[in-house]
Amino acid sequence: MGDQNARAVTDEAGGASSAIPALRWEEPPEGPVLVLLDQTRLPHEEVELVCTDVQALVQAIRSLAVRGAPLLGLAGAYGIALAAARGYDVNEAADLLAHARPTAVNLGYGVRRAVAAFRDAPPHQGAAVALAEARALHAEDAAASTAMARHGAQLLAELVPGGGYRLLTHCNTGALVSGGEGTALGVVLAAHRAGELRRLWVDETRPLLQGARLTAYEAARAGMPYTLLADNAAGSLFTAGEVDAVLVGADRIAADGSTANKVGSYPLAVLARYHHVPFVVVAPTTTIDLATPNGDAIEVEQRAGSEVTDLAPSPLGTQAYNPAFDVTPPELITAIITENGVVSPVTAESIVTVCNR
Numbered sequence: 280m281g282d283q284n285a286r287a288v289t290d291e292a293g294g295a296s297s298a299i300p301a302l303r304w305e306e307p308p309e310g311p312v313l314v315l316l317d318q319t320r321l322p323h324e325e326v327e328l329v330c331t332d333v334q335a336l337v338q339a340i341r342s343l344a345v346r347g348a349p350l351l352g353l354a355g356a357y358g359i360a361l362a363a364a365r366g367y368d369v370n371e372a373a374d375l376l377a378h379a380r381p382t383a384v385n386l387g388y389g390v391r392r393a394v395a396a397f398r399d400a401p402p403h404q405g406a407a408v409a410l411a412e413a414r415a416l417h418a419e420d421a422a423a424s425t426a427m428a429r430h431g432a433q434l435l436a437e438l439v440p441g442g443g444y445r446l447l448t449h450c451n452t453g454a455l456v457s458g459g460e461g462t463a464l465g466v467v468l469a470a471h472r473a474g475e476l477r478r479l480w481v482d483e484t485r486p487l488l489q490g491a492r493l494t495a496y497e498a499a500r501a502g503m504p505y506t507l508l509a510d511n512a513a514g515s516l517f518t519a520g521e522v523d524a525v526l527v528g529a530d531r532i533a534a535d536g537s538t539a540n541k542v543g544s545y546p547l548a549v550l551a552r553y554h555h556v557p558f559v560v561v562a563p564t565t566t567i568d569l570a571t572p573n574g575d576a577i578e579v580e581q582r583a584g585s586e587v588t589d590l591a592p593s594p595l596g597t598q599a600y601n602p603a604f605d606v607t608p609p610e611l612i613t614a615i616i617t618e619n620g621v622v623s624p625v626t627a628e629s630i631v632t633v634c635n636r
């Protein structure tokens with residue numbers, strides 16, 4: 280098993296820290312490490328995992344200690360830098376990392392970016408160049424978050440005239456999934472800062488409860504007016520006219536605009552369409568995969584049934600169906616907000632255009 284050391288996160292005074300990066304590179308005397316905020320321990324424990332090898336990082340990815348498409352891209356790139364710096368086989372590291380989880384295209388993209396940099400580096404500079412590429416991707420993702428928040432502010436003003444937004448979100452798409460302030464939750468945060476967020480409805484997001492644990496954690500820290508709800512309660516909010524727009528993230532956007540996101544996103548898109556509510560995806564272009572033609576071609580991660588059966592006291596031997604994602608067809612998506620601008624309507628042509636801006 281990989282070498283992971285866990286340590287509590289405290290500031291100098293020993294209190295809970297303020298801004299905690301989801302992932303950071305450190306170079307202690309004993310050698311470089313990748314430090315991850317263990318998202319399986321949030322919200323009640325702020326614990327960091329110190330990864331000294333790729334096996335530890337792969338274990339963290341598979342357990343969702345580190346998660347979320349853009350952040351997985353950063354983890355993949357830094358993982359290659361870690362392998363190179365510690366003298367591990369980079370090709371083996373690339374294979375392990377790229378296959379740690381199948382749906383988020385960003386993971387493989389980050390790995391490939393760092394591997395290409397490593398291979399093209401001058402002799403004996405591969406590790407340094409791979410790290411520089413990981414850091415460049417990190418900065419690009421942070422900039423993308425800022426740009427998506429800006430584009431999102433403009434789109435919300437058009438979609439919900441008069442402000443006072445009541446927004447519903449699913450899973451977790453804030454700073455915990457990003458090199459910056461996130462994707463969909465980054466747009467919500469910008470609305471909150473502008474005094475335009477009347478209510479954030481937070482789907483609990485079973486079975487791993489990314490909404491109840493992580494989005495609530497981020498919303499509380501930001502002082503947002505948020506309310507948690509059981510996933511099954513979303514329909515009654517639409518019926519009551521309490522939702523002005525739905526904002527979600529993405530793990531892979533196919534060439535035709537079909538979007539894989541946390542399971543439960545597709546039913547929200549159907550509800551939104553039925554109730555004439557905008558359904559908006561927020562994702563950097565690193566989540567767009569032009570090599571995947573449509574939603575049927577997206578590999579949806581199937582996770583252990585125990586994540587479902589352990590949640591409720593199911594009878595021993597109960598089998599569970601536990602897809603981590605589902606796919607929303609482009610015709611149910613009002614708009615996709617990227618760092619390059621807003622895609623609407625969502626078509627193969629508009630997808631290519633936004634990638635080439």
Ligand SMILES: CSC[C@H]1O[C@H](OP(=O)(O)O)[C@H](O)[C@@H]1O
Binds near residue numbers: 348451452456530
């Ligand atoms: C915008 S990335 C966040 C994205 O990733 C989540 O999946 P997971 O928690 O399994 O990594 C979910 O699909 C979010 O929308």
